Amino acid sequence: MQISSTLTLKTTQRSRIYQYLAAFTGTLGIVSSEMHYGWPSPSLPILKNGTYVIQIGETESSWLAIMPLIGAILGAVMTGLVIDILGRKRLILFSGVPFFVSWIVIGFAETSVLLHVARFLAGMTDGLSFTAVPMFLGEIAEPEIRGLLCSICPVLIVVGLLLINTIGSYLDISTTAFVACSIPAILLITFIWIPESPYFLLMRGRYDEARKSLQRFRGTTDVEKELERLSTAVQEQNNNSGKFLDLFTSPSNRKAIFIALGLRSVQQLTGITAITIYCQRIFIASNSFLSSAVATIIYFTVQLVLSAVASFMVDISGRRPLLIISLTGTGITLLINGTYLFIKNCTDIDTSDFDFVLLVTLLAFIIIFSLGLQTIPLLIMSEMFPTNVKAFALCIADVYFSVIASVISQYFHGTSSAFGMHVPFYSFAVCCVFGLVFIVFCVPETKGKTLEDIQRYLKGEIKL
Template sequence: MKSKVTSVEKKHRNKIYQYVAAFTANLGIICSEMHYGWPSPSLPILINGNYTFQITSEEGSWIAVIPLIGAIFGAFVTGLVVDHLGRKKMVIFSSFPFVVSWLMIGLAKSSTLLYVGRFIAGATDGMSFTAVPMYLGEISEPRIRGLLASVCPVSIVLGLLLINVLGSYLPIDTTAYIATIIPILLFLLFIWMPESPYFHLIKGNKEAAKKSLVKFRGTTNVDEELDRMALGVKEQNENTGKFFDLFTVKCNRKALFIAFGLRTVQQLSGTTAIIIYCKTIFNEARHFMAPNIGPIIFFMVQLIMSAISSSIVDLTGRRPLLIISITGTSFTLLLNGIFLYIKNCTEIDTTDFNFVPIIALIGFVVIFSVGLQTIPLLVMGEIFPTNVKAFALCTADIYFSVIATLVSKFFHWTNEAFGMHVPFFVFTFCCVVGLFFILHCVPETKGKTLEDIQRLLKGEELQDYRRPSKIV
């Protein structure tokens, strides 16, 4: 009995650095998503003139999406330097502009400073969403990589929940000043974490890679895993990675298609638009529930479900959760669209059914969080080889920013011109198309090493490369 207890304790001790690194790195993601969720409680106050200055609806729509434009710049810069400076330094550096952006929002006396502050936040977001998934994918062992990488999307929801709670009950400037605590904690806590062993191997420093791996694994017996990593990096770096290798090398092209496809499916479900305009959407059901309460319930449910998804993704695999998620999401979007159409375009009295949008949106967040919320970002950190990973995640984050901006503006314009039911019907159709993409194009990466995944994308037989002993 004593040996069993000792074995369990050792197992948890071995993983502690991986867990702590995942938590601290994701403080930047929490801060980033607080910026993305900020418009939900804040824009109605600014547009209605209930603050020290007032903005127009059109200004509000641009203030909402400008971080996505800034993220394009941030991701591009990070993609150029992350393989030179390292994943750790990029994550640490992101804490400084996050503090600046919140201070600018708190001190803003006009929309101009809001534009600048939120653009800086978006640029820093591009930095975080390039470096953090890369870092987590490289430090974690295969059996818990899904869990650790899924901390990232869970942090996304936590950030959204925090800003909706703070923004619903505190003034805009007070909320911004409190939000600076998160990036300060990021700097103070993450600075103690080791650099990714893969980065050290890319730089040719095998001794530093071993020291990093010893810390992350909690054991000195890492030579076999280190040799496997070194061999994988050597194979992938035989030809120095270039940006156009993403498109000219077949397995890279396939990985990019999968990553872009999953991000497209995720965003065409309307999730970013729904997050940005969450309070506006719940305002449609104001006779049933206070608009301040709806978004908080929405993000609390999303947080719980994202945490559940993260805890089971290494057991169920990625594909089953994606299929369940997108099927249920399409149904909830359709339900909301039908209700809004009947309410806005017919003479039917829907007063007794004002609970439907809330039920539909809570259903949306439950089923969306099961797979579409967490897995696309997780897969992005898994499927690219080290020699092009920086270019790939940079490109994927730029693509995400572009498509999220377009979807958010589409939601705003179609809602203003035709009614809110139109974007919900369009999002429903896109989910149906996305289901076919997942069924036919997305591979299962559960339990595979990063090297195994590359061989899978190349169409090679994995058993030919597996060693008889397991890496723990």
């Protein structure tokens, strides 16, 4: 009996190998994208202190920092228009080319204009990745491991941030860019062997190809029952017009947008993107006993470990408990950070013996943030929408993310420069209170539910 159970377990694990391979190879574009987002943390201080061939001022640095967010708006819109025509796999594979080119341009750039162009191009490709990859993973994953697979995206976000902060802290800007070229190159070499999403193939009427794709992702030839269920679901969803306006005319789609964008708002209003972009600047301001480079590497290493832990927990404990715990703890650490910075910068109290506080509280911030807020908003976003409008929905979600992250990053830069760094930290803490109310009353539990069950919930037919 024990031997039989062991063999069954091994078979189950082996049968899902293509799902795991698709998740790890497909998200390499997200790693490259997040390396671009994290690039300002080690690079802007160098560009501003006059030790590099290119020199920039304070205002130019703030725009250079958010340039990928601006590019992502255009990239998301373009992806939303073509992803149901060209397919998920082709677009994910294509993203490796502009990511590779953008790093090459940064490596050879001798003017700030080229840096802006390269980062805008990377942002456009980011809009592609964050529309296509979550959609692809949500469609290929079995319900039992969908939380884990879709959580790989936010985990590899942190991998990208850690990589660029580690490499960029010890290599010059050009060498860092050339090393970063390897990530999109690996994407191009590996993802080409991954099958297309069976959902997309069924949408295009390619039934036999969908069967073969599902057989490879499930590791078995016995897929007729699931294939019939997917085919029926896709046919029902595609009987609707599938127009952009369906996102707003359909009550279930409006509810999905409200939940998805609401969670993205809650996540970003903690200030996570601004803190990521200006991480080394924050640690420089703290005068910590550690160098800003080392403190930043520790910060992202902790975030990576906890994000990985959360990706395994999300299919065990559920989405809502992790979100509630994560947001509550995040708000508390932001409040402590703001209070310390206020005392340090706005009073005569000597804080020299407490310079470690900002490092410790920021580590606590990222630990508790990574338990839920880092991974779950993107996961739920990939679960909420039917196939006929999913491309439009993820496009809107990525545009919305880019806009709100840009605004919050500029808010952080402006208020911290004009009034002190404690002001944005206090603001983010207050936002956590409103976010907690939203999660408690508006976000459903989707653990272990099929995509079809989630659609029935959004239509009011069942409770989750």
